[in-house]
Amino acid sequence: MVLVLALGDLHIPHRAPDLPAKFKSMLVPGKIQHIICTGNLCIKEIHDYLKTLCPDLHITRGEYDEETKYPETKTLTIGQFKLGLCHGHQVIPWGDLDSLAMLQRQLDVDILVTGHTHQFTAYKHEGGVVINPGSATGAYSSITYDVNPSFVLMDIDGLRVVVYVYELIDGEVKVDKIDFKKTSTSHSAH
């Protein structure tokens, strides 16, 4: 049972001052084993804050990140799942499923986590799952101002994943759950 926190697009301090208080109160150290961050933090202080939540932190570079050393894409294996991470501004059209599927095949992963659109989505597409955790601070995006703060917590247990979606709607935290099981004949086999 591995808890993986996926979030991104915080745009602190340019577009938002901080994470919403309700989110911050829930994120306590000790519970989460990995954090994957799609990018656009943008400053080192946020990196340090995320590091206090969990020492195993993976970040990919967003176009506004001040730290230039983050990689463009990243892959990691947790349990029986291969996760891929990318900010998403590189994939054009932004948020297009087929293009993301191309990236997924390129990275050869089961679950691809991207951001940039600031909208939460979770799709099953061509044998893999594409998750967009949205913006954890609700910062405005290049496309729209109407953004709800959201992030994703994945509970990976062997071949099964439970995805918890945390959204802040009208000042209240709403939690949704998505169950996903990896079939043993996976398309992403070598």
Added chain:
Amino acid sequence: MRETDRRSTRKGEEKRTCGKDYDCGEKACGWWKQSCPKGPGPLVQIICDEAHLTAAAPTCHSTSSKLKVPAPDKVRRIFHDQLGSLVVGFDEQGNQIEGSQFELNSGEELEPIQPGELGFHRENHDENDKDHKVRPRPNTDSVTPISVLKSISEEEKRSDLEYELSQREINLEKLQRIASTGIPDGGGLRATAWKLLLGYLPSSHDLWDKQLKENRQKYAYLKEDLLRHPSEHIWNEYEELCLAKQHVDYEVDGPLSRHEISHEDHPLSLGKASLWSQYFQYTEIIEQIDRDLQRTHPDLPFFSGESAFSCNNREAMKNILLLFAKLNPEIRYVQGMNEVLAPIYYVFSTDPDKQNAENVEADSFSCFVRILGDSVDHFCQKFDNSASGILSTLSRLSDLLKVNDEQLWRHLEFTTKVKPQFYAFRWITLLLTQEFKFESILRIWDTLLSNPFGAQDMLLRICCAMLLCMKSKLLSGDFVANLKLLQRYPDDINIEYLLQVAKDISPDTSYYCLSL
């Protein structure tokens, strides 16, 4: 290092000299003391017997008897003769093992009683003297008769035990008697004997299967109830839902369906009632248990290392300890419980019986709980000062020592101020599992568990015996030396001898009077 010098002059009259100087400066116990600077004294034949190696060694002028040099009066006064001769006689010998040149294993040399009679009748004085006279002497030439005798007795004991355990109605007292002399390794004898002694198995053979099944079932339920991850709960619900809905959406592409859940049901929930927060409460304990298990007996591949075997063992022990912590929220887990669990788990998993081997965890859990039952208060800090707490037990140990050897007690308590809290805390709470080698621990626990008055009683006696066996070193040491000695108790001591001393310790009757 004292050298022992063996001279066999006349046939049948083998003597040993210890080379120790008496205070007239003459070399001790040879044959005849003929010249001495002090002046001519009566010709005395001093034969080196262990008895003379006491604090106040007699001089060459003493009119000592032929065979035994009398122990100094001071010592004799305190014990009754039998114990006196035991301690006085063998105390030094216990220490002498370290530097001795005996060819035999130290264990064999020092068994004062004929093998096979250990623990059965020690009251007989004559037997004692007889033993001293007929004790087999070390003989370098022929095959040592003692080892043969020993292995014969082992076989006898094994067949005795097997016979006992195969009875329909097991005579617990007889089992206790045999077990207290040590259970032979192998064949699952120890595992079965311990289960009986702890009361896990009933004494009636027919009920064993039923009882075992019940207990193992109970354990399985407990495990399912308390040790399951919250995510497993959720998955079971989901699967049930899927089956109900006959819904197979694995093949369908598209947005994944979302189900809203209540605020309590997610991992980050802060509410107390959620499964998750209860689960996370124990992560700290789990971490500590893991850390302690990594450090349990690092020299044994059974427990340590990265092999699948040892990882499985540690996993099983973790489950047991975690379950115990969850069932006992007042004590939770205390560092050291892993040490108490280790011998039990080891013994049960080396049981060749297949059914038992599969259910090691369940059996170990029950027996662990039973063993800890008496001494669980020792682990709880708030009971420290109560009648069942560790401080009261330590004072009982102190009293026991006082009754048995006031000189040593006085020396420890007042002269060197080495209080039992400094050394015996670990002895008592961990049931001596950290003081000796692993095989010795198993042997000591045989005696501990087979005491008809309970393990705690025997534990105190063994602790007292440990002190008595180190008497001369303790008497000559100061605070630092004594503390060092007691905190790192020498593990090359003869265990059989130690247990024999423990059995002969006179009980502290004052305690019993008070409890009436």
